[in-house]
Amino acid sequence: MRDAQRIVVKVGSSLVTNEGRGLDEVAIGEWCRQLALLARDGREVVMVSSGAIAEGMKRLGWAVRPHEVHELQAAAAVGQMGLAQMYETKLRENGLGSAQVLLTHADLADRERYLNARSTLLTLLKLRVLPVINENDTVVNDEIKFGDNDTLGALVANLVEADALVILTDQKGLYTADPRKDPAATLVQEARAGDPLLEAMAGGAGSSIGRGGMLTKILAARRAAGSGASTVIAWGREPDVLIRLAQGEAIGTLLAAQTPKQQARKQWMADHLQMRGAVTVDEGAALKLRQEGKSLLPIGMTAVEGEFSRGDVIAVRDPSGQEIARGLANYASAEARLLCRKPSSEFEALLGYVAEPEMVHRDNLVLSR
Numbered sequence: 001m002r003d004a005q006r007i008v009v010k011v012g013s014s015l016v017t018n019e020g021r022g023l024d025e026v027a028i029g030e031w032c033r034q035l036a037l038l039a040r041d042g043r044e045v046v047m048v049s050s051g052a053i054a055e056g057m058k059r060l061g062w063a064v065r066p067h068e069v070h071e072l073q074a075a076a077a078v079g080q081m082g083l084a085q086m087y088e089t090k091l092r093e094n095g096l097g098s099a100q101v102l103l104t105h106a107d108l109a110d111r112e113r114y115l116n117a118r119s120t121l122l123t124l125l126k127l128r129v130l131p132v133i134n135e136n137d138t139v140v141n142d143e144i145k146f147g148d149n150d151t152l153g154a155l156v157a158n159l160v161e162a163d164a165l166v167i168l169t170d171q172k173g174l175y176t177a178d179p180r181k182d183p184a185a186t187l188v189q190e191a192r193a194g195d196p197l198l199e200a201m202a203g204g205a206g207s208s209i210g211r212g213g214m215l216t217k218i219l220a221a222r223r224a225a226g227s228g229a230s231t232v233i234a235w236g237r238e239p240d241v242l243i244r245l246a247q248g249e250a251i252g253t254l255l256a257a258q259t260p261k262q263q264a265r266k267q268w269m270a271d272h273l274q275m276r277g278a279v280t281v282d283e284g285a286a287l288k289l290r291q292e293g294k295s296l297l298p299i300g301m302t303a304v305e306g307e308f309s310r311g312d313v314i315a316v317r318d319p320s321g322q323e324i325a326r327g328l329a330n331y332a333s334a335e336a337r338l339l340c341r342k343p344s345s346e347f348e349a350l351l352g353y354v355a356e357p358e359m360v361h362r363d364n365l366v367l368s369r
Helices: 025-040 052-060 069-093 105-109 111-126 142-146 150-159 196-201 214-225 241-246 261-272 283-292 333-339 344-351
Strands: 006-011 044-049 097-103 129-135 164-169 190-192 230-235 253-256 275-281 301-306 313-317 323-328 365-367
Touching: 006 025, 006 150, 025 044, 025 069, 025 241, 044 069, 044 111, 044 150, 052 069, 069 097, 069 129, 097 105, 097 111, 097 150, 105 111, 105 150, 111 129, 111 150, 129 150, 150 164, 150 214, 164 214, 164 241, 196 214, 214 230, 214 253, 230 241, 275 283, 275 323, 283 323, 283 365, 301 333, 333 344
Parallel strands: 006 044, 006 164, 044 129, 097 129, 164 230, 190 253, 275 313
Antiparallel strands: 230 253, 275 301, 313 323, 323 365
């Protein structure tokens, strides 16, 4: 954690809403204070927060969590207003700008929406604005039925290529057994993310307010490790927990990723993505890709093959036709044909808009072996 520059922090419903009694202004203010200190220290931080449904239940006067999905979605819509307002107020008090981002798992499964969400979040971080993310419970019910945004936290860590995922919960970390039932249970201080033994240790769902349990956190850590991010599970009310973690202190449970971040992402792209088309580049562009690790700019492209959409995987070929790389296209094939040999200053005149200056950003590019 001491070396982590980009951190995703996920906090659960029971903490955010003080076990369902309404948004905990003091606790949220404390996390926002710590987030601001991390930002001033040069870290990039993204917050993934549960609590919309619990806050909506309070505002609607519901003492018992309903079972009907449409009622839960209505509660989420009501509660989201207060949740966003609370974070905006507390972050502003600590000198930080904030942005509300609502995501669904489908947004991150669809490659075009994946790129759009990624571009937005990275732009916000560049602008020193802290994104506060929640699942869009008014249109999907994944979190309502299955989790407490733990999975979303891991997906966001993958999306922004975070160095670490911090899951703040109402327990001290992962125990060898449920400490509420087994007094002999001991805290697991460090383990390998994805270790099957961890799932055996984790029990069922957590509090009556949220629907996550330790198992969803273990699975989230495994997912985050897929892109090289390690996960810490810690008690959210531990004093200065985020600051102390960032200073390298061992708090809670560390589930370490075994693969370095860049290597994990490149391996994912090389092994799991099917190509939809190709672009041919000139010798200058090929040299920059091979030797300098640069992004692919349209000005270096000479031809476009196939039909593909933004977010599809394309091959990059040198003038002889040899594949030298593959990556995620920022422009569809029809647009790419218009952009060949053109500088970014002409994109808006040609297309009516500018998505990215690159055809394929270097972070979304893997060189062929």
